[in-house]
Amino acid sequence: MISMFTSISFERNFGCMDSFSHSFTDVCKDVLLIPKELVNVSIRVGKLKETFKIYVNQWDSFDVVLQRDPFQNCYFITDGWEKVVHYMGMQTGIVLVLRYVADYIFLLSAFDLNGCDIVAPNPMTVR
Known part of the structure; x- marks a missing residue:
């Protein structure tokens, strides 16, 4: 696996997407x-009091909360994150890419160990 995926990687793209x-x-x-x-x-710290959405595809989104851990001086996606994990069937080793595209909105992409997209199920086709 490429070393850039072994930990958090942050990219700032000229203000249009993070x-x-x-x-x-x-x-x-x-x-x-x-x-x-x-x-x-x-995001700006003042917005942390609001609920954020994580879109896993075009039709499904989940409400999550961002919280600051004052002891470790870091931030986490918390309440609601476990629903995203369960829905996507996430397993150890996959790579997550979250893009902050607008106020309170993240887009989630997930890739398996081969670099292939993990596609969220369409509820209209799942029976």
Whole structure:
């Protein structure tokens, strides 16, 4: 696996989109660590009191909460994250890419160990 995917990676793209990647582990099942730079530069700390949405495809989104851990001076995606994990069937080793595209909105992409997209199920085709 490419070393850039072994930990958090943060990318600032000229103000139009901010993203980060994370290698999924068992620690990520309940909360997901997000870069401080993303919160400080793009999201802004004042917005942390609001609910955010994570879109996993065009038709499904989940409400999540971003919280600051004052003891470790870091930020996490918490309440609601476990629903995203369950819905996507996330397993250790997959790579998550979250893009902050607008106020309170993230887009989630997930890739398996071969680099292939993990596609969220369409509820209209799942029976």
